[in-house]
Amino acid sequence: MTIKDQVIALKRERIVEAAAQLFYDRGYDRTTLEAVADSLGVTKPFIYGHFKSKAELLGVICTCGVSASLSAIDNIAAMDLSPTNKLSLLGRDFLIAVLNNQRNIAILTREEKNLEPDDFLRLSNLRREFDAKLVALLREGVATGEFNVKDPFVAALSIGGLVSWAYVWYRPHGRLSLDALADEVSALILSMAGVTR
Amino acid sequence: MTIKDQVIALKRERIVEAAAQLFYDRGYDRTTLEAVADSLGVTKPFIYGHFKSKAELLGVICTCGVSASLSAIDNIAAMDLSPTNKLSLLGRDFLIAVLNNQRNIAILTREEKNLEPDDFLRLSNLRREFDAKLVALLREGVATGEFNVKDPFVAALSIGGLVSWAYVWYRPHGRLSLDALADEVSALILSMAGVTR
DNA sequence: CCTACCGATCGGTAGG
DNA sequence: CCTACCGATCGGTAGG
Numbered sequence: 001m002t003i004k005d006q007v008i009a010l011k012r013e014r015i016v017e018a019a020a021q022l023f024y025d026r027g028y029d030r031t032t033l034e035a036v037a038d039s040l041g042v043t044k045p046f047i048y049g050h051f052k053s054k055a056e057l058l059g060v061i062c063t064c065g066v067s068a069s070l071s072a073i074d075n076i077a078a079m080d081l082s083p084t085n086k087l088s089l090l091g092r093d094f095l096i097a098v099l100n101n102q103r104n105i106a107i108l109t110r111e112e113k114n115l116e117p118d119d120f121l122r123l124s125n126l127r128r129e130f131d132a133k134l135v136a137l138l139r140e141g142v143a144t145g146e147f148n149v150k151d152p153f154v155a156a157l158s159i160g161g162l163v164s165w166a167y168v169w170y171r172p173h174g175r176l177s178l179d180a181l182a183d184e185v186s187a188l189i190l191s192m193a194g195v196t197r
Numbered sequence: 198m199t200i201k202d203q204v205i206a207l208k209r210e211r212i213v214e215a216a217a218q219l220f221y222d223r224g225y226d227r228t229t230l231e232a233v234a235d236s237l238g239v240t241k242p243f244i245y246g247h248f249k250s251k252a253e254l255l256g257v258i259c260t261c262g263v264s265a266s267l268s269a270i271d272n273i274a275a276m277d278l279s280p281t282n283k284l285s286l287l288g289r290d291f292l293i294a295v296l297n298n299q300r301n302i303a304i305l306t307r308e309e310k311n312l313e314p315d316d317f318l319r320l321s322n323l324r325r326e327f328d329a330k331l332v333a334l335l336r337e338g339v340a341t342g343e344f345n346v347k348d349p350f351v352a353a354l355s356i357g358g359l360v361s362w363a364y365v366w367y368r369p370h371g372r373l374s375l376d377a378l379a380d381e382v383s384a385l386i387l388s389m390a391g392v393t394r
Numbered sequence: 395c396c397t398a399c400c401g402a403t404c405g406g407t408a409g410g
Numbered sequence: 411c412c413t414a415c416c417g418a419t420c421g422g423t424a425g426g
Binding site for chain 2: 026027029030109110111112113114131150151153154155157158159160161162163164165166168169175176181184185187188191192194196
């Protein structure tokens with residue numbers, strides 16, 4: 001990767017960062033690209049040099065949010081651990097992934113109707129992929145007798161919702177640290193899987 | 198209530214219904230009030246005869262969503278039941294309230310940035326009220342020794358999120374009936390409260 | 395000649 | 411309550 005490529009990547013990143021902050025604070029359609037440019041000290045055509053449209057920018061931001069959660073479950077699925085330990089770790093890492101990408105997750109949830117059809121479809125598929133992998137993990141634990149789950153689909157969607165919704169109420173400097181919160185949530189998820197404490 | 202009042206109420210209801218459907222399908226800012234008028238076979242100024250702005254319409258739609266959940270917990274709090282039975286019933290009724298108002302809940306979640314500041318504040322307070330009542334119920338169960346909850350706040354927000362998120366994945370004619378789904382989710386919530394099955 | 399930008403303005407559409 | 415229309419705003423792109 002040449003210096004030039006790195007400079008381009010850096011600029012794109014800064015634009016995405018600035019746009020994410022404003023989309024998060026004001027909403028997508030209440031944010032003009034001029035405001036995004038202003039917050040970076042550049043002008044609007046500068047943004048158009050790196051992104052072909054406002055909607056492309058939205059697509060990139062939303063993709064970040066989904067990717068983090070999917071990486072978390074992929075990493076854990078590849079580990080040589082018991083289902084209980086996998087689920088415990090997933091509860092932590094999934095929550096941390098969501099909260100480290102709080103803005104992106106919020107934007108994805110709120111603005112999906114503003115995505116280009118291609119992006120919408122791609123991201124919907126990634127979400128389904130995550131759900132399917134969580135169902136598989138729950139079934140694995142049922143097979144070993146560690147979990148007690150009546151309906152793995154409902155349990156997976158419930159766990160996914162519990163964690164995904166955390167972007168709504170989490171405040172970075174709240175009562176609990178991210179780490180302490182992750183422990184709490186992980187324990188709640190284990191009890192949903194029927195792992196007795 | 199005179200006939201005239203009833204006619205006015207009916208017209209308002211039909212407008213809200215049509216707007217909710219379109220806001221849900223296309224998103225708030227991608228929906229023109231002309232489209233709402235068209236879907237009712239009227240013209241745009243007809244809508245302005247009943248609502249002063251597009252944002253007021255949004256406020257009414259979002260209020261419906263929150264009110265249903267709050268009614269559910271208020272009704273249950275007033276009953277003479279054990280905490281376990283209250284939570285079990287709440288799991289059912291809360292989920293049913295959310296899914297019977299799927300469109301309104303989706304719109305509330307997605308479009309909060311488009312609400313008028315007054316509506317936003319009012320609805321935020323209603324949500325906080327719901328959370329506080331759920332925390333109180335969890336504490337009640339901890340006091341009687343029925344629940345095993347380490348942090349009632351985190352548990353309440355997690356339960357709230359689990360149920361609130363259901364609007365994302367629920368499909369009215371899916372594999373499970375609303376009733377069967379409510380039983381499943383209710384059981385998951387009881388296990389989060391540490392009630393052994 | 396190319397890349398990276400700016401000032402100005404366009405077509406199109408929204409709420410009211 | 412409709413037709414006709416306004417004032418304002420915004421995404422995207424031209425020339426230089």
